[in-house]
Amino acid sequence: MKHIISLALTAILAVCTDFRSDACTNLIVGKLASVDGSVICTYNCDGFGFASSLSYSAPGSHAPGEMVALRGWGPNATVHYIPQAEYTYSVAGLMNEKQVSIVETTWDGRRELRNPEGYLDYFTLMHLTLQRAATAREAIAVMDYLVQEYGYNSTGESFAVCDKEEAWIMELIGKGPGRKGGVWVALRVPDDCITAYANSSRIRQFPQARKADKKLGFCVTKDGDCMYSADVISFAREMGYYQGADQDFSFREAYGPLDWGAIRYCDARVWSFFRHHYDKAVMDSYLQYLNGDLSEHDDLPLWIKPDSKLSYRDIQNDMRDHYEGTALDMTADVSAGPWASPYRNQPVNYESSDSTKMFRERPIGCQQSGMTMVCRMRSWLPDAVGGITYFNMDDATMVAYVPVYCGINRIPDPFRRENNNILEFSEKSAFWMCNFVANMVYPRYSAMIGDLKEAQTELEDYYEADQAEVEKRASELTAGELSDFLTTKTIAYTDKMMKRWDKLAKLLIVKHNDQIMRPSKDGDVVFGRYSSPAYAPAFVDAVKKETGKRYERKEIVK
Numbered sequence: 001m002k003h004i005i006s007l008a009l010t011a012i013l014a015v016c017t018d019f020r021s022d023a024c025t026n027l028i029v030g031k032l033a034s035v036d037g038s039v040i041c042t043y044n045c046d047g048f049g050f051a052s053s054l055s056y057s058a059p060g061s062h063a064p065g066e067m068v069a070l071r072g073w074g075p076n077a078t079v080h081y082i083p084q085a086e087y088t089y090s091v092a093g094l095m096n097e098k099q100v101s102i103v104e105t106t107w108d109g110r111r112e113l114r115n116p117e118g119y120l121d122y123f124t125l126m127h128l129t130l131q132r133a134a135t136a137r138e139a140i141a142v143m144d145y146l147v148q149e150y151g152y153n154s155t156g157e158s159f160a161v162c163d164k165e166e167a168w169i170m171e172l173i174g175k176g177p178g179r180k181g182g183v184w185v186a187l188r189v190p191d192d193c194i195t196a197y198a199n200s201s202r203i204r205q206f207p208q209a210r211k212a213d214k215k216l217g218f219c220v221t222k223d224g225d226c227m228y229s230a231d232v233i234s235f236a237r238e239m240g241y242y243q244g245a246d247q248d249f250s251f252r253e254a255y256g257p258l259d260w261g262a263i264r265y266c267d268a269r270v271w272s273f274f275r276h277h278y279d280k281a282v283m284d285s286y287l288q289y290l291n292g293d294l295s296e297h298d299d300l301p302l303w304i305k306p307d308s309k310l311s312y313r314d315i316q317n318d319m320r321d322h323y324e325g326t327a328l329d330m331t332a333d334v335s336a337g338p339w340a341s342p343y344r345n346q347p348v349n350y351e352s353s354d355s356t357k358m359f360r361e362r363p364i365g366c367q368q369s370g371m372t373m374v375c376r377m378r379s380w381l382p383d384a385v386g387g388i389t390y391f392n393m394d395d396a397t398m399v400a401y402v403p404v405y406c407g408i409n410r411i412p413d414p415f416r417r418e419n420n421n422i423l424e425f426s427e428k429s430a431f432w433m434c435n436f437v438a439n440m441v442y443p444r445y446s447a448m449i450g451d452l453k454e455a456q457t458e459l460e461d462y463y464e465a466d467q468a469e470v471e472k473r474a475s476e477l478t479a480g481e482l483s484d485f486l487t488t489k490t491i492a493y494t495d496k497m498m499k500r501w502d503k504l505a506k507l508l509i510v511k512h513n514d515q516i517m518r519p520s521k522d523g524d525v526v527f528g529r530y531s532s533p534a535y536a537p538a539f540v541d542a543v544k545k546e547t548g549k550r551y552e553r554k555e556i557v558k
Contacts, residue, residue, distance in 0.1 A: 023046055023047070023105060023106050023198075023199040023266075024043060024044055024045050024046050024103075024104065024105040024106065024198075024199065025042070025043075025044045025046070025105060025196070025197070025198045025199075025269055025319070025364045026041060026042055026043055026103050026104070026105050026158070026160045026196060026197040026198075027040075027041070027042040027194070027195075027196045027273055027315055027318055027319065028040070028041045028042075028160045028162070028167050028169065028189055028194060028195045028196065028197075029041070029167070029194050029310050029315060030166075030167050030189050030190060030191040030192055030193050030194065031165065031166075031167075031191050031379070032191040032192040032309075033191070033192050033193055033194050033305070033306055033309055033310060034309055034310055034311070034312070035309045035310065035311045036311070036378070037378070037379065037380065038312060038376045038377060038378050039162050039163065039164060039165065039166065039167050039376075039377045040162075040310070040312055040315055040374065040375065040376050040377070041101055041103050041160040041162045041167060041374075041375050042103065042315055042318075042319055042372075042373065042374045042375065043094065043103035043104070043371075043372070043373045043375075044319055044364060044365075044366070044369050044371075044372045044396055045369060045370050045371050045372070046366055046368050046369045046370070047368055047370060048368045049422065050370045050422060051370060051393060051420040051421070051422045051429070051431040051432075052370030052371035052393060052431075053371075053393065053411075053415055053416060053417040053419075053420045053431070054092065054093045054371075054391060054404065054411045054412075054415040054416070055091070055092075055093065055127075055411070055417070056090070056091070056092050056093075056408070056409075056410060056411045057088070057090060057091045057127075057131060058090055058409070059087075059088060059089050059090040059097060060087070060088055061086065061087050062084040062085065062086060062087065062088065065083075066083070066084040067081045067082065067083060067084060068081070068082055068083075068084045068128075069081055070082065070119055070120070070124050070128075072121060072124065080119040080150070082119065082149075082150055085131065085132045088131035088132065089130070089131055089132070089133075089134070090406075090409075091127065091130045091131055092389065092404060092405075092406055092408050092411070093373060093389045093391060093404060094126065094130065094373065094375065094389070095130070095375050095377075095387050095389050095406045096130040096131065096133070096406065097383055097384065097387075097406055097407060098133075098134045098135070098163070098383055099163055099164040099377040099378075099383050099386055099387035099406060100130060100133055100134065100135065100136060100139055100161075100162070100163045101130075101160070101161075101162045101163070101375040101377065101387075101389075102126045102129060102130060102139060102159055102160065102161050102162075103126075103159070103160045103373070103375065104122055104123075104126060104157055104158065104159050104160075105157070105158050105197045105198060105199050106122070106154070106155065106156070106157055106158075106199060107155075107156045107157070107158060107199050107200050107201050107256050107262070107266070108155040108156050108256075109155060109156030109173050109201060109255045109256035109257075110156070110173065110239075110241070110255055110256075111155060112176055113155070113156075113173050113174045113175055113176045113239075113255070114153065114154065114155050114174055114176070114177075115151055115152060115153055115174045115175060115176055115177055115178070115179060115180070116153055116177060117151060117153070117177065117178065118147075118150065118151025118152045118153035118174060118180065119150040119151050119153070120146060120147060120150050120151065120152050120153060120154075121152075121153055121154045122152075122154040122157045122159075122172075125143055125146055125147065125152070125154075126159070128142075128146060129142045129143050129146065135163050135165075135166075136161045136162055136163040136165075136166050136167070136168050137166070137168075137224075137227075139161050139163075140161055140168060140170060140186045140227055141216060141218075143159075143161075143170070143172070143184075144182075144184065144216075144217070144218055144229065145217075147172070147174075147180075147181055147182040147184075148180060148181045148182070148217070149180070150180070151174075151180040151181075152172070152174040152180075152181070152182045153174070154174070155173065155174075156171070156172070156173040156201060156255060156256050157171070157172050157173070158170070158171050158172075158197040158201065158202070159171075159172065160197065161186070162375065162377060163377060164377040164378060164379040164383075164386060164387070165379055166188055166189075166191075167188070167189040167195075168186050168187065168188050168189065169186065169187055169189060169195060169197065169202070169203065169302075170184060170185070170186035170187075171184060171185055171186075171201055171202070171203050171251055171252075171255075171256075172184040173255050173256070175235065181229070182229065183229045183231060183232040183235050183236075183255070184228060184229050184232065185203050185206050185226070185227075185228040185229075185232060185251045186226070186227045186228065187203060187206060187225065187226050187302075188224075188225040188226070189303055190303065190305075192305050193303040193304060193305050193306075194273075194274075194277060194303060194304060194305075194306050194310065195270075195302060195303035195304075196269070196270040196273045196274070197270070198266045198267065198268075198269035198270050198364070199262070199265070199266040200256065200258070200262040200263075200266035200267055200270075201251065201252040201255060201256025201262075202252065202267075202270075202300075202302055203251045203252060203302065204250040204251065204252050204253065204299065204302075205247075205248065205249065205250055206226050206228065206251065207221045207223075207225070207226040208221065208226075208228075208246060208247065209221045209222070209226075212230035217230070218230055232249075232251065233246055233249045236249070236254040236255070241254040241255065242254045260292055261348075263289065263290060263292060264290055264291075264292070264359070264361075264362075265348060265359075265362040266362075267289075267290065267300050268290050268323075268328060268361070268362070268363075269321075269362070269363060269364045270300055271283060271286055271290060271300055272321050272323050272326060272328070272363070272364065273318055273321065273364070274300070274301070274304050275326060276314075276318055276321070277304070277306035277307060277308070277310060277314075278304050278306060278307055279307065284326075284327070285297070286300060287327055290328070312374060312376050312390070313460070313464070315374055316374050316390060316396070316401050316460070318364065319364055319365065319372055319374065319396040320364070320365045320396045320397040321363055321364040321365055322342030322343075322361075322363040322364075322365050322397070323342075323361060323363050324342070328361050328363075330342040330343075330344070330360075330361050330363060331536075332538060333538050334538050334539055334541075334542035335360070336536060336538065336539070337536070337539060338535040338536055338539045339443070339444045339445045339446045339447055339533075339535070339536065340445060340446040340536035340538075340539075341442065341443075341445040341446070342363065342365070342397075342445070343366075343367050343442055343445070344360045344361075346360060347360075348360055348362055364396075365395060365396055365397040366395065367395050367438070367442065368395075369394055369395045369396060370393065370394075370431075371391065371392065371393045371394070372391070372392060372394070372395070372396040372399065372401070373389050373390065373391045374389070374390040374401060375387075375388075375389050375390075376388045376389075376390065381471060381474075382407075382474060382475075382482070383406065383407065384405065384406065384407025384474070384479070384482050384483060384486060385405055385407060385470065385471060385474040385482070385486060386406075387405065387406030387407070388403050388404065388405055388406070389403075389404045389406065390402065390403055390404070391404050391415065392430060392434060392497070393415065393420065393429075393430045393431040393434055394431060394434035394435050394438055395434075395438055398434060398437065398438035398441060398452065399434045399438075399456070400455065400456045400459035400460055400497050400500070400501075401460060401463075402459075402463070402490075402493050402494050402497050403463050403467075403489075403490065403493055404490050404493075404494075405486040405487075405489065405490055407482060407483050407486045408483065408486050408487040408490050409483045409484070409487050410487055412490055412491045412493075412494035412495070413428065413491075413494075414428060414429060414430035414433070414494050414495075414497075414498050415430050415494060420432070427502070430494070430497075430498065433498055433501045433502065433505070434501060436501075436505050437452065437501055437504055437505050437508065440505070440508045440509070440512075441508070444512065444515070444533075446533065446536060447512060447517060447533040448508055448512060451504065451507060451508060451511065451520065452504065452508075454523065455500055455501070455503075455504045455523060458500070458523075459496065459497055459500055462496070463493060470486075470489060473485065474486070500523075503523055504523070507520060507523055507524065507525060510525045511525050515532075516530045516531065516532055517530060517531050517532070517533050518530045
């Protein structure tokens with residue numbers, strides 16, 4: 001009799017399908033580009049109307065004939081069954097017990113290459129791979145095998161595939177209806193570099209091997225730092241996407257050609273991340289490119305060597321970016337409103353009253369995030385404690401990142417799917433408590449964001465300070481004891497965040513009641529004279545220009 005195991009795919013529902021506006025961002029840091037030798041990758045999973053909780057799958061050995069059910073997304077999704085692996089690793093979120101992490105961002109590309117008969121959407125592919133791969137390189141091989149064997153039904157996708165030693169970027173697209181496999185390229189990120197993806201294909205030319213590896217079934221260059229499907233070029237020729245010489249082939253031009261949106265809404269996010277960590281004048285030379293002028297630059301660098309090494313706290317803050325301090329700053333003009341907000345209610349593309357086609361910026365930080373994570377992999381520690389996913393549910397700007405160890409054996413209740421119903425508010429839900437606070441701050445950003453950042457910094461400082469003791473304690477425990485210890489720690493961290501956010505929500509309504517600002521100290525409102533927070537200067541100037549002398553104070557004329 002065959003045993004059936006269901007692969008639950010709704011725990012992190014990555015509905016990043018409205019290309020440009022609702023889609024996702026990944027930042028990647030090689031181990032020599034980080035301050036402590038960590039490999040880091042990130043994920044803002046952005047799409048309105050969903051709560052993206054954490055999943056957990058336990059490790060285990062599986063009997064011959066055991067099958068796994070792939071249920072896809074939505075109540076009417078077709079169920080497919082495939083053989084289970086002999087052994088599966090535990091997976092917490094998007095990191096497994098071996099510190100392998102896979103995150104993604106969608107770029108669609110040639111939509112005719114989506115194969116609706118394929119068994120695997122990108123999230124199913126990620127989760128199955130994490131259960132089956134002990135290293136990033138092995139993960140890429142597993143992804144190739146699964147796609148060739150069972151078919152791929154998503155559109156163009158970029159994956160950051162990372163472990164405690166290496167970071168890889170992989171771009172994949174299917175072959176269209178009736179054709180199972182996919183075409184792809186994977187490049188190892190240099191250890192001393194950083195890179196990013198934001199819903200735009202970024203791999204152009206790549207090193208090539210003389211022939212495919214017979215055992216693997218795909219191509220690997222001599223130095224091992226580039227892997228790709230054997231037919232990635234020949235398939236493009238067959239489809240009429242490319243006609244030149246092999247050495248000139250560009251994956252992006254063939255499978256994910258640029259347009260205005262891919263540059264301004266997608267590459268601009270990569271540009272801003274690079275600008276934080278590289279010569280600003282050099283990066284500002286790409287502003288023409290971001291404005292659609294390709295005469296000087298027709299692409300961003302695939303990766304850069306940063307001016308200084310990055311910490312995971314730096315990366316957490318990079319995930320909160322709204323182009324502050326750049327030519328694309330979303331807080332600096334009248335569109336930011338009276339409270340200098342980096343958020344916009346209108347869609348990315350809209351029209352003025354005279355039918356002029358307009359757009360708004362699309363930064364890394366955005367209100368539609370269903371969850372945010374920063375994955376940190378550390379080779380010098382035992383895997384169970386070395387791998388940490390800093391996680392929360394909602395916009396990265398509006399939350400505190402909570403450490404979730406890859407060695408846990410269950411998910412904290414506030415991050416569990418059953419406690420995060422998108423249609424019902426609950427104080428037990430991390431999604432709803434974070435959104436409760438965020439949606440108070442959004443309309444009065446400059447007045448309230450300082451209170452939120454105080455709570456955010458307080459928690460993240462606490463978590464960071466506690467790590468040395470956790471690592472010391474971990475070295476004294478058996479494997480079984482360690483799993484229980486890390487689970488208890490992760491639950492305690494999550495509970496601390498929920499209590500602090502409950503306190504913050506109550507502070508905001510009392511401190512800012514009736515649009516004034518009462519004084520506060522250490523997260524509590526205190527007695528004292530209230531103040532009226534000032535409107536943003538750009539807004540005041542715009543009001544003056546629009547209304548003329550109407551609101552000018554006058555002297556009494558006798």
